[in-house]
Every structure is written in structure tokens, then in C-alpha cells.
Amino acid sequence: MLRIALQSLAHDRGKLVASIAGVAFAATLVFAQVGLYAGFLQSSSAVIRHVGGDVWVMARGTVVVDNGERLSAGSREIAAAHPCVERVRGLVLSFQALRKPNGSLEAVQIVGFEPSPKQVLPWAMARGLPQDLHPPMRVAVDRLDVEKLAIDGDPIGAELGIGAESVRVAAVTDGIRAFTLAPYVFAELATARRLTLLGSDQAFYWVLDLARPECASEVVASVDRHPDLVARRTDDFREMTETYWVAGSGAGAALGFSALLGLVVGVVIVGQTLYAVTKEHLRELATLKAIGASPAEIVSFVGWQAAFLALVGGGLGLGMAFGVRNLAVDAGLTIVLSGPVLALGSAAVLLMCAVASVWSVRAVLALEAAEVFR
Amino acid sequence: MTRVLVRSVALEKTFGEGELATPVLKGISVEVAAGELVLLMGPSGSGKTTLISVLAGLLRPTAGHVELCGAPISDLHEADVTRVRRRHLGFVFQSYNLFPALTALDNIAEVLKLKGLAARDARARATRALTDVGLGDRLHHRPGQLSGGQKQRVAIARALAGDPALILGDEVTAALDTHTALHVLAILRAQVNAERGILLVTHDKRLEQFADRVIEIEDGQISRVTPGGARTGAAA
Numbered sequence: 001m002l003r004i005a006l007q008s009l010a011h012d013r014g015k016l017v018a019s020i021a022g023v024a025f026a027a028t029l030v031f032a033q034v035g036l037y038a039g040f041l042q043s044s045s046a047v048i049r050h051v052g053g054d055v056w057v058m059a060r061g062t063v064v065v066d067n068g069e070r071l072s073a074g075s076r077e078i079a080a081a082h083p084c085v086e087r088v089r090g091l092v093l094s095f096q097a098l099r100k101p102n103g104s105l106e107a108v109q110i111v112g113f114e115p116s117p118k119q120v121l122p123w124a125m126a127r128g129l130p131q132d133l134h135p136p137m138r139v140a141v142d143r144l145d146v147e148k149l150a151i152d153g154d155p156i157g158a159e160l161g162i163g164a165e166s167v168r169v170a171a172v173t174d175g176i177r178a179f180t181l182a183p184y185v186f187a188e189l190a191t192a193r194r195l196t197l198l199g200s201d202q203a204f205y206w207v208l209d210l211a212r213p214e215c216a217s218e219v220v221a222s223v224d225r226h227p228d229l230v231a232r233r234t235d236d237f238r239e240m241t242e243t244y245w246v247a248g249s250g251a252g253a254a255l256g257f258s259a260l261l262g263l264v265v266g267v268v269i270v271g272q273t274l275y276a277v278t279k280e281h282l283r284e285l286a287t288l289k290a291i292g293a294s295p296a297e298i299v300s301f302v303g304w305q306a307a308f309l310a311l312v313g314g315g316l317g318l319g320m321a322f323g324v325r326n327l328a329v330d331a332g333l334t335i336v337l338s339g340p341v342l343a344l345g346s347a348a349v350l351l352m353c354a355v356a357s358v359w360s361v362r363a364v365l366a367l368e369a370a371e372v373f374r
Numbered sequence: 375m376t377r378v379l380v381r382s383v384a385l386e387k388t389f390g391e392g393e394l395a396t397p398v399l400k401g402i403s404v405e406v407a408a409g410e411l412v413l414l415m416g417p418s419g420s421g422k423t424t425l426i427s428v429l430a431g432l433l434r435p436t437a438g439h440v441e442l443c444g445a446p447i448s449d450l451h452e453a454d455v456t457r458v459r460r461r462h463l464g465f466v467f468q469s470y471n472l473f474p475a476l477t478a479l480d481n482i483a484e485v486l487k488l489k490g491l492a493a494r495d496a497r498a499r500a501t502r503a504l505t506d507v508g509l510g511d512r513l514h515h516r517p518g519q520l521s522g523g524q525k526q527r528v529a530i531a532r533a534l535a536g537d538p539a540l541i542l543g544d545e546v547t548a549a550l551d552t553h554t555a556l557h558v559l560a561i562l563r564a565q566v567n568a569e570r571g572i573l574l575v576t577h578d579k580r581l582e583q584f585a586d587r588v589i590e591i592e593d594g595q596i597s598r599v600t601p602g603g604a605r606t607g608a609a610a
């Protein structure tokens with residue numbers, strides 16, 4: 001039946017090409033939207049994932065990493081109190097006004113971190129090394145933000161003003177973009193504290209590395225007893241941040257809606273093709289039924305065609321999605337085509353073709369073998 | 375004693391129910407045995423197509439009994455009737471019913487594959503069947519590239535390739551000119567043997583010369599049974 005199905009589908013070249021194009025278009029849209037969604041999730045929580053640790057200590061009321069508050073002196077001791085805490089790392093994450101070389105202002109996000117043997121920060125370098133940020137008042141900016149920051153010529157060595165301080169660009173990161181689109185300015189903690197007017201025992205977050213991850217809930221509970229502080233497991237805080245940005249901003253719903261629209265268009269195009277091909281072959285299919293083909297064999301006439309369109313159209317769409325991803329990088333959009341994204345997208349395309357074949361399957365099941373003599 | 379391939383006893387078929395009930399077959403008892411070619415004739419609407427559909431197990435009788443190649447198909451489940459058809463029947467139609475996208479060879483081989491043959495065997499048998507009907511040089515033509523008579527020969531080859539005991543046909547020559555119609559009938563006639571019989575519905579008097587018997591029905595009842603030309607020795 002495979003051969004009968006595919007040759008019958010291929011017989012009308014125009015219809016075949018149109019329907020493959022339809023599936024490919026729908027698949028591209030679905031893969032790109034799901035990938036964009038995954039990209040949003042990824043970029044909104046990038047700082048949390050790359051700074052890592054087991055538990056994050058923050059000001060009570062903090063719901064998203066980008067809106068943390070400065071913690072008072074003494075909070076470090078509270079965070080470090082539990083015996084399971086092996087290491088406490090300070091983190092600064094704060095919006096500041098940056099004075100560009102041309103004198104105008106730009107909102108940037110200072111990321112001040114403590115170097116750690118386990119985490120490479122900043123996590124993607126285009127030029128220079130993390131160590132280049134070690135001398136005082138050295139920062140890294142992203143290559144995608146160089147233009148936005150109005151830096152002319154070689155960014156390395158460029159001077160930028162933040163508050164009353166002046167910093168020098170010592171390294172360039174490679175495509176690290178915030179969900180908020182405010183440029184990240186990476187610095188080591190000491191530099192970041194000066195830029196955000198924090199004392200040497202202050203930070204926005206205390207990131208705890210535990211001796212044993214199992215004691216996380218105990219550590220969280222002990223910090224939570226303090227009225228001004230709250231502690232969260234790193235994964236919980238990551239999820240909160242992702243939900244805040246992606247669901248809260250409506251970006252998720254918007255992406256989901258356009259993916260759905262693509263699927264609906266795909267269902268209509270594929271459904272029409274399958275139905276037309278089936279209609280044209282009802283007499284021959286009734287003949288096969290009379291000759292002794294089982295209902296399942298007759299249904300596989302539609303099944304193979306739907307599977308073929310899903311495979312070829314979906315494959316093309318996947319290729320196109322990779323193309324779109326590369327174009328999107330230059331537009332500053334991250335489309336993540338990871339395993340789960342591809343699995344979800346492929347499932348959606350398969351489902352689309354399955355739904356599209358429902359009308360044809362009903363038509364062939366309603367077929368009476370006695371029709372052959374009519 | 376020759377083997378009876380299909381037998382009906384007091385067969386009745388009524389379409390619809392109640393006020394709308396239309397009795398079409400009104401007590402028909404017929405037999406077709408191996409070794410004979412039987413024509414079923416009669417005026418339009420007399421119930422010929424309905425009769426062979428019931429005999430083939432494509433329609434259920436309202437009353438009466440049908441035995442097809444030893445199986446009491448009027449009492450069997452649908453799936454079992456399908457199996458009997460698959461095993462023992464060949465069909466030929468007025469409109470050929472060939473897949474337009476498939477070559478003559480594939481049209482036959484794919485049906486054989488549905489019947490359970492391996493691809494290689496199916497192609498070998500299909501080639502032989504096409505050669506038997508004189509289309510050995512048209513294996514890779516599609517229906518669109520064949521004449522009506524050639525298409526009907528492909529359809530006959532498709533029926534024959536399954537090595538059926540009984541071949542059923544409805545108006546198989548209606549779309550063909552006289553010369554081609556007689557050629558097609560001669561091919562069918564040549565396939566009748568001690569194991570195989572053929573039952574054809576037709577309006578075409580010219581075909582009588584190939585038949586062993588002609589059964590005429592009128593208004594759902596058998597009105598006359600006469601010997602055909604093959605029996606009286608007048609076959610071409």
C-alpha cells in the first residue's frame with residue numbers, strides 16, 4: 001500500500017509541491033516559535049544558570065533576578081550560618097545609568113561576580129579572558145552591544161562612565177544578551193560594588209555552595225527565619241524568573257498563538273490535499289476493498305501520505321528553522337533548537353498531519369465495497 | 375460432477391425499510407460451476423448488479439442463502455467474507471478501476487502484495503498475467519497511456535493474477551467497440567478451465583457466443599435460462 005499511496009500522491013505534482021511547501025512553512029513557524037520560547041526562557045535566567053550554586057539568598061519580596069535589592073551588612077553572616085554552607089559568593093545585579101563616550105546615557109545592568117573555580121564568568125568570551133577583569137575598574141561588554149554603547153573603533157580599552165566612576169573595557173563577551181535588552185556590563189565583585197555604591201560586605205545576592213545538596217531545604221528554612229531575607233533553591237529561583245518574564249510578559253502566549261496559527265494553516269493545506277487525493281481514488285480504493293483489502297490497509301492509503309508529508313515537509317521546515325535561527329542571531333534573537341524543542345516541534349507537526357488526515361480516513365472508512373459495481 | 379463455485383438458494387434482497395422498501399431480488403436460485411462462462415442478462419433495473427454483488431459477498435442478502443467456493447458467506451462475519459473474496463474471487467469492472475499513477479505492472483503487483491505475496495513473486499506473477507493477456511510489451515505503461523481495451527486487459531490480468539476460482543464482471547465490454555469487446559471476451563473465455571468459472575453481467579447479445587449458459591432476469595426473478603454459443607458449438 002505504501003507504493004500505491006505515495007505514487008498516487010506524487011501523481012499530481014502541483015498539489016504535492018504545494019502541500020509539502022505548506023507543511024514546511026507550518027513546521028518552520030512551529031520550530032521557530034518553540035525555539036524562540038526556549039530562547040526567551042534561556043536568556044531570562046542565564047545569569048542564574050551560569051552563576052549556579054545550590055541556594056540563593058535575597059531580599060524578601062524578590063520575585064525575579066533582575067529586580068533584586070541590596071542586602072544589608074550582616075546578611076552574609078546569616079546566609080553563611082548553617083554548617084552545610086561551604087562557600088558564600090556575593091553577586092551584584094543592578095541597573096545603572098552608563099555614560100557613553102559620546103556623553104548620552106544608557107541603562108545597563110551591572111553583573112558583579114566572584115570568580116569561582118566551578119563557574120566560568122562571563123560564560124562566553126569573544127575577546128580577552130575572564131582574568132582580564134581582575135584589575136580594578138575593568139569591565140566586559142558584549143560584542144552585540146558595542147554599537148548601542150556608541151563605542152567607536154576597538155572596544156578594548158574604551159572608557160565608559162558609570163555614576164561618578166569611570167571604567168575601562170578589558171574584554172568582550174560573545175552574544176550574551178539579557179531578556180530586558182539592557183546591555184550587561186560584567187565586572188568582578190569589587191569593581192561592581194564601587195559602581196553600585198555597595199560596602200565591601202554587601203551584595204544583591206548571596207549564592208551558597210553547599211557541602212551536600214541534600215541539606216538545601218534546611219539551609220533555606222534557616223535563612224527564611226530572618227524577617228528581611230528569603231532563600232530559594234537555584235532551580236526554584238530560575239523557574240520563578242523564567243515565569244516572571246516569559247509568562248508574565250505575555251511573550252509565551254504570543255508565541256504559542258502564532259505557532260498554533262501555523263499549525264492551523266498546515267492542517268488546512270494538508271487536509272485539502274489528502275482529501276482531494278482520496279476523493280480521486282475512491283473507486284480504486286473500493287476496488288481494493290472488494291478484492292479483499294482490510295479496512296486498516298485501506299486507511300493506510302491516507303496514513304502513508306500523511307506520514308510522507310509530515311516527514312518531507314517537516315524535515316524541510318526543520319532545515320528552514322535552522323536558517324531562521326542563524327538570521328535571528330544577527331537580530332539579537334535567540335532561537336534555541338535543542339533536543340526537547342525539536343521533539344516538541346516534531347510532535348506538533350506529526351499531530352498536524354494526523355489531524356489533517358481525519359477527513360480522508362472518515363471518507364475511506366465510509367466506503368462500501370459494493371460501490372465498485374455502481 | 376463439476377465443482378459448484380457459487381450457489382444461491384431463494385435469494386432475496388430488499389433495499390430500504392417500511393414504506394420505502396424496494397424488493398429487488400425476489401427468490402433467485404442460481405449456480406455457477408467451474409468450467410463454465412455464464413452470462414447474466416436482463417433489462418436495466420432488473421437487479422443484475424445487485425445479484426452479483428450479493429453473490430460476491432459485497433452485499434448481504436435480505437433472505438436466502440449464498441455459498442461461495444464452499445463457504446456459507448450469507449452466515450459469515452464481514453472479516454471472514456472478506457477473506458473468502460481475497461482468496462477465491464477476481465473482479466472486472468466496466469470502468470477498469472486502475473490506479474492512474476501506477477504502471478500496469480504495479481497495478482497488479484500491488485494487489486498481489488495486499489493478498490500476501492512477497493514483492494518479488496508479486497512482480498513475477500504480474501508480468502506473467504500481463505503477458506497472458508497480450509500486454510507483455512506494456513508492463514510499464516500507466517493507464518493514461520493505454521487504450522480502453524488495453525486497460526480492460528490489464529484489469530483482467532489483475533483478476534487472473536490472483537488465480538481466482540471465480541471471476542465476476544459487470545458490463546466489462548460496455549465501454550469498448552465491437553472488435554475490442556470480442557477480443558476481451560475471447561481472452562476471458564480462454565481462462566475458463568476445470569478449476570475456474572466466470573459470471574458476467576451484460577447487455578451485449580454479441581457475447582452470447584462465448585457463453586455456456588445465459589441466465590435472464592426480469593424484475594428480480596429468473597425469467598429464462600438458455601444454453602450459450604459455446605455450448606451449442608457456435609463459438610468464434
Ligand SMILES: Nc1ncnc2c1ncn2[C@@H]1O[C@H](COP(=O)(O)OP(=O)(O)OP(=O)(O)O)[C@@H](O)[C@H]1O
Pocket residue numbers: 389390396398416417418419420421422423424425
Ligand atoms: N443501494 C440501493 N438502494 C436502493 N435501491 C437500490 C440500491 N441499489 C440498487 N437499487 C435498486 O435496485 C434495482 C436494481 O438495480 P441494479 O443496479 O441491480 O440493476 P441492473 O439490472 O444492474 O441495471 P443496469 O442494467 O441498469 O445496470 C433498481 O431499481 C435500483 O434502483
Ligand SMILES: [Mg+2]
Pocket residue numbers: 422423424544
Ligand atoms: Mg447494473
